[in-house]
Amino acid sequence: MLKRYWRLTLAGALLVSGTVQAQGEVTNGQQVAMQGDGSGAPCLACHGLDGAGNNAAGFPRLAGLDEKYIAKQIRDYNSGQRVSPIMQPNVDNLSEQQILAVAAYYAQQPVPAAPAAGDAELVAQGEKIAKRGDWNHYIPACESCHGPDNQGMGATFPGIAGQHPNYIKQQLNAWRAGDRHNDPNQLMTGVAERLSEQQIEAVAAYLGAQQAVAANGGPQ
Ligand code: HEC
Ligand code: HEC
Missing domain, CATH: 1.10.760.10 (Cytochrome c-like domain)
Incomplete structure (x- = not known):
């Protein structure tokens, strides 16, 4: 009888805590x-x-x-x-x-300080694409989705300012090649496939040298 009582109490405690974690x-x-x-x-x-x-x-x-x-x-x-x-x-x-x-x-980890910008001409070209797009090639400004200064907009549009240039290039190339396709409504695919290789270099150089701002407000 006593044993049975303890079993019931234990079950009750698990229910109250609401989470049953794997051991x-x-x-x-x-x-x-x-x-x-x-x-x-x-x-x-x-x-x-x-x-x-x-x-x-x-x-x-x-x-x-x-x-x-x-x-x-x-x-x-x-x-x-x-x-x-x-x-x-x-x-x-x-x-x-x-x-x-x-x-x-x-x-919640603090964002690292941005590295110094490289080739000034390349960075300037990248800034134009990031902030104004390239309408001759139907490329919208990255900012129009990734938010002011490309710092991100909510959970859907990640911050890309201050991301590593090599990673940015890899991802843009992955979309162009059809290897990355997890973007809602193919929003990124449409952009990446219109960027030239040279424009990818430029926009990655620019973004990589921007100081990132933490999306969730940083360390508390
Ligand atoms: C029409 C909206 C839209 C525009 C314009 C846009 N993006 Fe994106 N981008 C997205 C979305 C949505 C994602 C996230 C996809 C996902 O959920 O994986 C994304 C993700 C990315 C990522 C991956 C980030 C990561 O952490 O993996 C990079 C890099 C990127 N975009 C670069 C750019 C660049 C550079 C431009 C401008 C030339 C641009 N984007 C313009 C919608 C857009
Ligand atoms: C062996 C190296 C390695 C380890 C270990 C690793 N990652 Fe990664 N991670 C990568 C690489 C490389 C990428 C980019 C892959 C791609 O191209 O999609 C990545 C991408 C990511 C991304 C996508 C970032 C973005 O901006 O879209 C997240 C999130 C992530 N990793 C989280 C984790 C977590 C959490 C763990 C541990 C549980 C982990 N990773 C362990 C190498 C690693």
Whole structure:
């Protein structure tokens, strides 16, 4: 009788707490970044614990990106909507709770200082495309979707100011080649396929040298 009573109490306690977690599951965002999904490499190995990423290696900066955008990208890798043989094995074992936790963690990291701008002429050309577009080639200003100064607009339009130039180029080329296709209504595909290779170089050089502003207000 006593045993039965304890069982019932335990069940009640689980119901009240509202969450039944898998045993031993790590649900702290920083710990997820340090340990990874349990089967792949830890996030920090490539993105850093601070989320700064790495330009030369093509690892995107995650620090200060919108947390819902980050979570969507992880889900897209897992569903195959966004394809990356490097990323997918590192996130395919994350639970939804871990995805939300690690996304919130990286969104809250302070954004690193922007590197100095390179080739002035290239950067000036990139600025024009980013702010005004190129109507001779039906290319809208990046700002018209990515928000003022390309700092991002909510969860749908990520901040691209202060993202690593090599990563920006890779993504634009992936859209042009049809390899990335997780954009709502193919909003980005239509833009990327009209950009020339030279324009991609220019806009990446410009954006990479802009100071990013954290989407969710930065560290608290
Ligand atoms: C072995 C290196 C590596 C590891 C480990 C890794 N990533 Fe990545 N990550 C990448 C690369 C490379 C890309 C860009 C892939 C592409 O082209 O889509 C990326 C892209 C991403 C993106 C998309 C960013 C954007 O701006 O759209 C998110 C979010 C992300 N990673 C989160 C994580 C998290 C969370 C973990 C740990 C659970 C993790 N990554 C582990 C290399 C890595
Ligand atoms: C019509 C709206 C629209 C315009 C204009 C636009 N974008 Fe985008 N862009 C998007 C959307 C939506 C996404 C996010 C797709 C997703 O959910 O994965 C995106 C994502 C991106 C990404 C990937 C960011 C990341 O973290 O992975 C890059 C890089 C990018 N855009 C560059 C540009 C550049 C450069 C321009 C201007 C030449 C531009 N975009 C103009 C809608 C737009």
